[in-house]
Amino acid sequence: MSTETLTTRRAGTDSVPALRRRRPNQFVSAIVIFIVPFGALFLFVYVAPILYSIGQSLFSIRSSGLGFGAPVTTFVGVDNYTRALSSSEFWTALGRILLFGAGQVPVMLIGALVLALLLDSAAARWVSVYRVLFFLPYAVPGVIAAVLWAYLYSPSLSPFVAFGNSVGVPLDFLSPEIVLWSMANITTWVFMGYNMLIMLSALQAIPRDQFEAARLDGASEWRIALSIKVPQVRPALVLTGINSIIGTIQLFNEPQVLHVIANSVDSSYVPTMLAMGAAFIKNDFGFAAAVSVLLAIVAGVISIIYYRIAMRNPE
Amino acid sequence: MKKSQALAGALTVSAVLALLTGCGAAGTTASAGPVTIDYMGWVPKADKAVDIWNKAHPETQVKYSPVSNGQDAYPKIRSSVQAGNAGCLAQLTLDQVPSFVADGMLMDVTQYTGDVKDTFLDWTWSQVSPGGQTYAIPQDTGPMAMYYRTDLFEKFGITVPKTWDEFATAAKTVHAADPSVSLGYLATDDSSTVAAYAWQRDSSWFAIDGDSWKVGIDDSASAASATYWQDLLDSGAIATTKRWDPGFYSELASGKYLTMMGGAWNTALIEANVGDTAGKWALAPMPTVKGSTASANSGGSAVAVLKGCKYPEQAVAFATWLNSSEDSLNILSAADGGGLYPAATKALDYAVVNKKDSFFGGQNLNDIFRESANNVNVGWAWGPTYSSTDTTLTDGLAKVATKGTTLPALMTSLQTSTLSDMKGRGIQAAASH
Amino acid sequence: MTLTRTRPQKTERFQNGSAELRVSRSTAMVTMGVLTLAAVYFLIPVWWLIVSATKSNTALFSSNGFGFSGFSLFDNIVDVFTKQDGLFGRWLLNSVLYAGIGGLLATFLGVACGYALAKYNFRGRGVIFGAILGGLLIPSALLTVPLYLMFSRIGLVNTVWAVLIPAIVNPFAVYLGRIYAAASMPDELLEAARLDGASEIRIFFSVALRLMSPAFVTVFLFSFVSIWNNFFLPLIMLSDQSLYPVTLGIFNWYTQTREANYNVVITGSLLSVIPLVIAFLSLQRFWRAGLSAGSVK
Structure with a gap:
């Protein structure tokens, strides 16, 4: 994973002096050949469904009488949006994932960075073994990982709870105060090693002689890590950070699976569950579409803010 | 530049579409014959x-x-x-x-x-x-009956409860003898059982009256059922559980519950998931309300x-x-x-x-289930927005478990939300009482 | 396989000077302590999965999760592969095909697009890149239903294409492709190739792709995993079970709670993870080789 390349030539991305000398239309056919295959499919599987969703969010289904006649689709304007924005469920669910993101993302990224620094330090042995072990959970598909942890959380199946009880410490991973962080643990378990690997790749791309000079000056390993290594893996932090933010907004597997075993996880625990429930249980596709559109806007705003902060970093 | 780009784009798009529709046609061709x-x-x-x-x-x-x-x-x-x-x-x-x-x-x-x-x-x-x-x-x-552990009934010296009153008394006896076990449970993820308890008391959650629905989720029969179970929960004699959490079978295996109220389709699940307890189970009619023989369906x-x-x-x-x-x-x-x-x-x-x-000591379970099926109140109907009522009910039951609400309060709020759901959809509906 | 890879790293360190000697005992102990703790954290659920795969359905609910109880692993494996007339093997194969072919196409399309966005200066490229990045922000599960309705109109649902077409459009691949192209393909080289009379297409295939090979492997891995893990798209798109990928197949078993098959779900999960682990271990060789090549500059 050569994210280290981010550090080396980022400045080159936006200015291509060599090309300025030529008139751009010389490359039109090449540009078309490279961009259009992806672009056409992108329009087809991303843009069209988004437009469809936006359209759908303006309609609602109406019945009459006993409700057994054919339901009629009616244009309701921004009614679905007002309903979403004025429902406490939407705001609770949104607040929850923001809290989740504020807690889980930094913990996971810092944990990944620490592990990457340790593996990169001169003190580490069996680096390749650890690297594989840490990365292993990423090979477990999200749903299966959630199911697996559900067994470890379930009050009557969990060996942890059994152990806790035997030493007189009652553990409850599913209580209303804890369950969000139990989910955060699942996400962290799956993705920490993956993020660690991205950061480790970035670290290992730093020329070793930089450390050697510092070592000759008597700097400790800790100091080298903090003042030489960390600043150089910032681009890797940007990449993993944006990925994690998007993942948080789309959080679905973990709450959906824990919903089965935890009373504290209701059917609208996170916005994606709210939308799915509206669509598939209440047949309220308009509302589901409105929630999706709002969610995309939130994701966009947060990512732009994060990006801005990241861009402010000195090169 | 624009022209050639657009042309190339159009060509690619139509090529892609041709590819797509081509494959699609192959996939959907209805063959003559069968x-x-x-x-x-x-x-x-x-x-x-x-x-x-x-x-x-x-x-x-x-x-x-x-x-x-x-x-x-x-x-x-x-x-x-x-x-x-x-x-x-x-x-x-x-x-x-x-x-x-x-x-x-x-x-x-x-x-x-x-x-x-x-x-x-x-x-x-x-x-x-x-x-x-x-x-x-x-x-x-799912005609309901009571699966119970004969060995544990013997251990705690209780007889098979015939009415819900007897069930409540027995529940308190068991709980007093050993607080770590209980006679039964309320499954917070099994709304069908909760509805069935109201059904058994001849509540009418939904009924058609001419061109309009009569909704009675908090009618007196339903409220009585809710109060009964809430009292039992409050007394600590029974606890809540999650019936579809695989951990439920671990609870059954460990003998945490002496009974399981459920529809007939549970038999196969008990046998396959708690095989170690074979021979220790029996089936009895579900307790009834005093003076009635009505059973219910889950x-x-x-x-x-x-x-x-x-x-x-x-x-x-x-x-x-x-x-x-x-x-x-x-x-x-x-x-x-x-x-x-x-x-x-x-x-x-x-x-x-x-x-x-x-598994049930040689019992013919159908003797009990057939009688239960014959004693199901036949007037029960489900409403046209029950899929959302059911979700709200399940969410509410979870809140009962975490002490965020009570069963009677839940029935009242369910009545309100169901009526507003129905009216919101343009369906004619009113409270039945 | 993994052990051989430690060697270049070690020698690299020794060449850079005998830094190893300077690490104090306490630093080394703290480092190894933390790494071992982390390894335990990552391995505990895996241990549970392995242990549980050896248990019968009944033993699963009557024994401690970290301890063995009976040994039904082979029975379970037989159950997994014979359930529903042996569909499981088919599902594994499907997953390999979807993730393999889909991942390859996704990488190819994404890297080509990213390359063009990085290396050609044309009007609107900012807008195009922005729009593609915007695609990353949409929860993909929510696009699935509209997509399903569109696909069913052109008769694509319940075909391999319904899974493959959305899978090969990966905005993240474009994002990475653009960054890697900007970083690893010097403009001077591009110019030199042009002066030699090479066509743009040829430059891409014979120069750029070679220089970007580590990036290509990386993007492929990302795409491979995301396709392998996605189960909601196939859930909606496919009704023919013989087309299912393995994640969906297992999810389907898991949610069929009317059937006592917890042991089958758990053993199936374990078995489905194994190919992915193998893919990682074997591909890791490539991407690590690519890495050192990429970091020479």
Whole structure:
């Protein structure tokens, strides 16, 4: 994973002096050949469904009488949006994932960075073994990982709870105060090693002689890590950070699976569950579409803010 | 630049589209000859029954796809109907049939059913015929009874409770003797049981009155049931659990609960998941309200005809065969085939339903279930927005478990939210009391 | 396989000077302590999965999750592969095909697009890149239903294409492709190739792709995993079970709660993870080789 390349030539991305000398239309056919295959499919599987969703969010289904006649689709304007924005469920669910993101993302990224620094330090042995072990959970598909942890959380199946009880410490991973962080643990378990690997790749791309000079000056390993290594893996932090933010907004597997075993996880625990429930249980596709559109806007705003902060970093 | 770019773009797009539609055409070509019916369900061995049908009916071939149980299957069913390419048949729990009708997902097949009606229990037929038109063929029911641990009853010196009052007294006795076990539980993820307790007391959550619905989720019978269970919870004699958490079986295996109230389809699940306790179980009628013999039903399902089905006549014929013939039920009602308790009346005499069960000490469970099925209050109906009522009920039950609300309060709020749901959809509805 | 890879790293360190000697005992102990703790954290659920795969359905609910109880692993494996007439093997194969072919196409399309966005200066490229990045922000599960309705109109649902077409459009691949192209393909080289009379297409295939090979492997891995893990798209798109990928198949078993098959779900999960682990271990060789090549500059 050569994210280290981010550090080396980022400045080159936006200015291509060599090309300025030529008139751009010389490359039109090449540009078309490279961009259009992806672009056409992108329009087809991303843009069209988004437009469809936006359209759908303006309609609602109406019945009459006993409700057994054919339901009629009616244009309701921004009614679905007002309903979403004025429902406490939407705001609770949104607040929850923001809290989740504020807690889980930094913990996971810092944990990944620490592990990457340790593996990169001169003190580490069996680096390749650890690297594989840490990365292993990423090979477990999200749903299966959630199911697996559900067994470890379930009050009557969990060996942890059994152990806790035997030493007189009652553990409850599913209580209303804890369950969000139990989910955060699942996400962290799956993705920490993956993020660690991205950061480790970035670290290992730093020329070793930089450390050697510092070592000759008597700097400790800790100091080298903090003042030489960390600043150089910032681009890797940007990449993993944006990925994690998007993942948080789309959080679905973990709450959906824990919903089965935890009373504290209701059917609208996170916005994606709210939308799915509206669509598939209440047949309220308009509302589901409105929630999706709002969610995309939130994701966009947060990512732009994060990006801005990241861009402010000195090169 | 613009021109050539646009041209190339157009060429690529049309090439892609040609590719797509080309493949699509190959995939959807309807072959002449035998009719094919798609059928989605979650009965474990339904494919074996389908095989039998297909061998005997070369002109009507059924293609079975197993889907997830209950709610997990709805995304699949709803999106396929919405897209207009639903197969033909899908299994639905009985409580969902009116909602799917109201959402325009099912097809009125009254004209194809003829005298099929007489094959099935009356109340199941009315549940698949909301508003008088038929949309589905009943498959199984869940007449309730009480599974109990004979060894533990002996250990705690209690007798089989006949009424709910006796049940409450026994529950307190057990809890006093050993606080780590309890006589029963309230399953917060099993709304069907909670509805059944109200059903047993002759509550009427939904009823049709002319052109309008009468909603009584918090009527006096329902409130009485809610109060009974809330008191029992408050006394600490019973606890809440999650019935579909796999951990539930661990609780059963460890003897944490002395009884399990449930529909007949639970038999197969108990046997397969807590095999170590074989021989320690027995079945008794579910406790009744003093002075009444009424039982109740939890769960049960129907095979519904989806809107867009091209061969409704054949679909009805197959579904009827599937749900009532001995050939089919020998598979579906066997313990390893799903242990369905048939909705077809004559099927209650089939040998497969009347086996002496060694897991239950050689008892013929059907003696109890048949009586229960005959004692189900027949007037119960489900409303046209019950799919959302059910979700709200389940969320509310979870809140009861975490002490965020009480059962009586939940029934009141459920009444309000259901009425506003119905009115919001343009459906005529009013409180029944 | 993994052990051989330690060697270049070690020698690299020794060449850079005998830094190893300077690490104090306490630093080394703290480092190894933390790494071992982390390894335990990552391995505990895996241990549970392995242990549980050896249990029968009944033993699963009557024994401690971290301890063995009976040994039904082989029975379970037989159950997994014979359930539903042996569909499981088919599902594994499907997953390999979807993730393999889909991942390859996704990488190819994404890297080509990213390359063009990085290396050609044309009007609107900012807008195009922005729009593609915007695609990353949409919860993909929510696009699935509209997509399903569109696909069913052109008869694509319940075909391999319904899974493959959405899978090969990966905005993240474009994002990475653009960054890697900007970083690893010097403009001077591009110019030199042009002066030699090479066509743009040829430059891409014979120069750029070779220089970007580590990036290509990386993007492929990302795409492979995301396709392998996605189960909601196939859940909605496919009704024919013989087309299912393995994740969906297992999810389907898991949610069929009317059937006592917890042991089958758990064993199936374990078995389905194994190919992915193998893919990682074997591909890791490539991407690590690519890495050192990429970091020479």
